[in-house]
Amino acid sequence: MEGTDNKLTPRLIAEMGIAIALAAVLHLIKLWEMPQGGSVTLGTMVPLFIVAFRRGPGVGFVTGALYGIFEGWILSGGRFFVHPVQVILDYPLAFGLLGLAGFFPKFPAFGVTVGALARYASHVVSGVVFFSQYAPKGQPVWQYSLVYNATYLGLDFVVAIMLTLLVWERLSKVSAPAPA
Numbered sequence: 001m002e003g004t005d006n007k008l009t010p011r012l013i014a015e016m017g018i019a020i021a022l023a024a025v026l027h028l029i030k031l032w033e034m035p036q037g038g039s040v041t042l043g044t045m046v047p048l049f050i051v052a053f054r055r056g057p058g059v060g061f062v063t064g065a066l067y068g069i070f071e072g073w074i075l076s077g078g079r080f081f082v083h084p085v086q087v088i089l090d091y092p093l094a095f096g097l098l099g100l101a102g103f104f105p106k107f108p109a110f111g112v113t114v115g116a117l118a119r120y121a122s123h124v125v126s127g128v129v130f131f132s133q134y135a136p137k138g139q140p141v142w143q144y145s146l147v148y149n150a151t152y153l154g155l156d157f158v159v160a161i162m163l164t165l166l167v168w169e170r171l172s173k174v175s176a177p178a179p180a
Helices: 010-028 045-055 057-075 084-103 108-130 141-174
Strands: 030-033 039-041
Touching: 010 039, 010 045, 010 057, 030 141, 039 141, 045 057, 045 084, 045 108, 045 141, 057 084, 084 108, 108 141
Parallel strands: none
Antiparallel strands: 030 039
8 A cells, every 4th residue: 555656745644644643642551651651542543553554664753753852852742862872772762663564565563563562672671771760670671662662562553453454444444545
């Protein structure tokens, strides 16, 4: 279903903007929140995966990265800014990597898994480098970051894969992206 012509047109900008707005609204519906950042939401990643499936990984990456900037600066109010590289890892890069799902529109479960695992990896690296002070004494920092981030992202992934598959199945039967 990927659009073959993804020139930056008003239609494409609108589609990306709607996905970012939907992701922002879904981000506000928190099912569970972690103490040092991260939460399980009612499907924040779903609109970003749908754009990636419809428009391909490039547009998916840009949409996710723009959403990450919006979440980092607006929705989180900069509460978890430690260092500029940490901000990049936890916001635009982490959410941009969800665009990798766009390589697999015919295998959406696999695409969601790839995108979510790439986002997880970005958060884990950020945790190791910038949040090591939260690791319990004697626990390896890598282990702490792997477990901490899996705690919320694992559950967020389950919500995202169920909702994305449900939405994508219905969307793929109804509409292809209109030419840009």
